[in-house]
Amino acid sequence: MAACLVLSHGNIAQATVDASRQIVGVCDRIFALEGREMAPRELHQAISKVVESHECEDGLFILVGLRGGSYWHSAARIARQHENVEVISGFNLSMVLSFITKADTLTFHKLREAMIQDAMRSIGRFDPPKTGEPDVTRNGPN
Amino acid sequence: MSLEMVRIDDRLIHGQVVVGWCPYLRPDRLILCDDEIASSEWECEIYRDAGGEYTTSIYSIRSGADYLKDSESHAQKIFLVVATPGVVLELLDCGVKIERVTVGGMHYQAGKRKISNYIYIDDKDLKDFRSLASRKVMIEGLDLPNCKPINLAKRLGIS
Numbered sequence: 001m002a003a004c005l006v007l008s009h010g011n012i013a014q015a016t017v018d019a020s021r022q023i024v025g026v027c028d029r030i031f032a033l034e035g036r037e038m039a040p041r042e043l044h045q046a047i048s049k050v051v052e053s054h055e056c057e058d059g060l061f062i063l064v065g066l067r068g069g070s071y072w073h074s075a076a077r078i079a080r081q082h083e084n085v086e087v088i089s090g091f092n093l094s095m096v097l098s099f100i101t102k103a104d105t106l107t108f109h110k111l112r113e114a115m116i117q118d119a120m121r122s123i124g125r126f127d128p129p130k131t132g133e134p135d136v137t138r139n140g141p142n
Numbered sequence: 143m144s145l146e147m148v149r150i151d152d153r154l155i156h157g158q159v160v161v162g163w164c165p166y167l168r169p170d171r172l173i174l175c176d177d178e179i180a181s182s183e184w185e186c187e188i189y190r191d192a193g194g195e196y197t198t199s200i201y202s203i204r205s206g207a208d209y210l211k212d213s214e215s216h217a218q219k220i221f222l223v224v225a226t227p228g229v230v231l232e233l234l235d236c237g238v239k240i241e242r243v244t245v246g247g248m249h250y251q252a253g254k255r256k257i258s259n260y261i262y263i264d265d266k267d268l269k270d271f272r273s274l275a276s277r278k279v280m281i282e283g284l285d286l287p288n289c290k291p292i293n294l295a296k297r298l299g300i301s
Contacts (some may be wrong), residue, residue, distance in 0.1 A: 009157075038249060038250075039152055039153075039249035039250060039251055040152060040153055040249075041251070042249070042250070064155050066161070067191070067192075067194070068155065068156065068157065068160055068191060068192030068193070068194055069156050069157035069192075070153045070156040070157065072192070073153070073156060073188065073192065075186055075234070134223070
């Protein structure tokens with residue numbers, strides 16, 4: 001089964017993994033690395049150490065928050081060195097939940113697409129009828 | 143051309159630069175000068191992507207100097223990012239006019255000593271900063287626009 005490494009500044013990565021455990025339980029294929037300010041080489045070494053210490057024969061997703069950020073840079077370099085490592089930016093809780101709930105049923109590449117789609121689907125504005133307005137979404141226009 | 147900012151940051155183009163500084167400076171072009179990166183198409187692609195919505199150009203130091211000198215008569219705002227004070231010296235040697243540098247990130251590595259939370263330097267860096275100061279370049283430390291600047295030349299005892 002594929003594995004997943006979540007990277008972030010501050011404690012967002014660990015907090016997201018912790019939140020996912022509250023929703024779908026413990027998953028031993030997902031782990032987090034929290035960051036402080038590091039030189040690029042130091043960050044690369046820290047991520048490499050985590051990647052090499054886990055079994056990733058079935059593929060590894062590295063999730064980062066910000067496309068173009070320093071974690072994304074380091075993750076991209078590691079993905080370049082490993083054929084079965086992919087980087088996905090803009091992670092959110094839905095993406096992590098998608099990985100946990102679908103990793104054992106989808107191939108690596110289908111899982112990647114599902115994670116991205118599920119993350120994107122979760123972003124949106126909820127626009128319920130205001131108090132006093134007819135609820136056309138529930139009852140129809142008449 | 144106006145050089146809105148010359149930033150020294152060993153992470154080059156990353157979140158603080160694109161999300162922190164670019165909306166504040168609103169540059170017409172983000173330029174990265176680095177010989178190693180400019181020699182690798184893959185690295186160039188990574189850094190152009192990192193520039194996001196901002197037009198981003200990657201140059202070797204010599205090519206970057208030529209571009210910056212050629213652009214002096216153009217009305218564009220440039221945000222220049224380099225990795226070390228040594229690169230700024232090389233650009234000066236090539237004839238680029240630089241009056242101020244802002245150090246946004248020189249992170250810990252073995253052999254470097256702490257100057258601030260985001261600035262660590264070794265003897266080579268100090269020598270290069272001293273050379274910049276002797277050429278009337280103002281040197282400040284500032285990682286983000288809304289933070290308190292550090293008079294780096296004074297802190298290093300080279301002002």
